[in-house]
Amino acid sequence: DVRRSLKPDTFEDIIALVALYRPGPMDNIPRFVACKHGKEKPDYLHPWLQPILQETYGVIVYQEQVMQIAQVLAGYSLGDADLLRRAMGKKIKAEMDAQRERFVEGATAKGVDRDRAEYIFELVAKFAGDGFNKSHAAAYALVAYQTAWLKSNYAVEFFAASMSLDLSNTDKLNVFRQELQRLGIPLRQPDVNRSGVEFTVEHEGEKGAIRYALAAVKNVGAAAMQGLVNEREAKGRFRSLVDFAARIDPQAVNK
Numbered sequence: 001d002v003r004r005s006l007k008p009d010t011f012e013d014i015i016a017l018v019a020l021y022r023p024g025p026m027d028n029i030p031r032f033v034a035c036k037h038g039k040e041k042p043d044y045l046h047p048w049l050q051p052i053l054q055e056t057y058g059v060i061v062y063q064e065q066v067m068q069i070a071q072v073l074a075g076y077s078l079g080d081a082d083l084l085r086r087a088m089g090k091k092i093k094a095e096m097d098a099q100r101e102r103f104v105e106g107a108t109a110k111g112v113d114r115d116r117a118e119y120i121f122e123l124v125a126k127f128a129g130d131g132f133n134k135s136h137a138a139a140y141a142l143v144a145y146q147t148a149w150l151k152s153n154y155a156v157e158f159f160a161a162s163m164s165l166d167l168s169n170t171d172k173l174n175v176f177r178q179e180l181q182r183l184g185i186p187l188r189q190p191d192v193n194r195s196g197v198e199f200t201v202e203h204e205g206e207k208g209a210i211r212y213a214l215a216a217v218k219n220v221g222a223a224a225m226q227g228l229v230n231e232r233e234a235k236g237r238f239r240s241l242v243d244f245a246a247r248i249d250p251q252a253v254n255k
Helices: 002-006 011-020 025-036 047-056 063-074 078-090 093-109 114-128 134-153 155-165 170-183 222-235 241-247
Strands: 200-202 209-211
Touching (some): 011 047, 063 093, 063 114, 063 134, 078 093, 078 114, 134 155, 155 170, 155 200, 155 209
Antiparallel strands (some): 200 209
C-alpha cells in the first residue's frame, strides 16, 4: 500500500499523495517514496529548480511547479506560465511546438544549456497534461487528515456518521459493514425500540457498537421513521405489535 510505504510525517506529504495518486502521476510514487526515505537521490534537473522541487523530492507534482519552472528557468511571467500550463493540458501540437521554442530560447538566453532546456521542457510537458494544482490537493488533503484522525480516535462515531450520509446506498453501506467487521465493531440490527432514523452509537462494551438506521431499511422512508421515533420518545417503548400498530399514524406509516 503506497500510503503505508510513504509513511507521511508532514501535511505536505499528504498533499503530494493526493496529487500523485491518479492515473499517470502515480507512476512517480515509487520514486517519490524512495527519495523521501533516502533510498534514491532527488534529481532537481537544474540547480535553479531545487527550491521549487525540494518539497517533492525532485518529482514534479503540481501545476504550480510547472509555472514556477517556466518562470525561473525560461523567464516567463506568471501570466504567460499559466498559458503554458493550459497549452500543455490541451496537448495541441502547434501550441506545444510554439511553447517549446519559447521555453528553450528563454532558458538559453539565461545561460541554460540548450539540450538540458529541451530535456526539462519534455519532462514538464509529460507531467503537465495530468497535473493537479496544489491548492486543490491541499483541500482534499485536509479532509483526508481530519477523517483519518476521526476514524483512528472515534471510529464508532465516525462510521455512524459516514453510514448516515449514505443511507440509501446499499453498496456503500456494505463496504462500511465489511470495515466494521474487520475492526471488530458490532453492527446491531434495526429495532423499532432502539434504532434512530439514522445510524446511532450505543456505548455498551469497550469499543461501543452501531445500531442500524431505521431509514436505511429498504423501501422505508425517513419521514415515516421520524414519526415512529417521535412517538417512541414521547410515550415510551412499543410493548407489542398491537401497541405499535395502535400508536403509529397510519397516514405516515402504511402497511
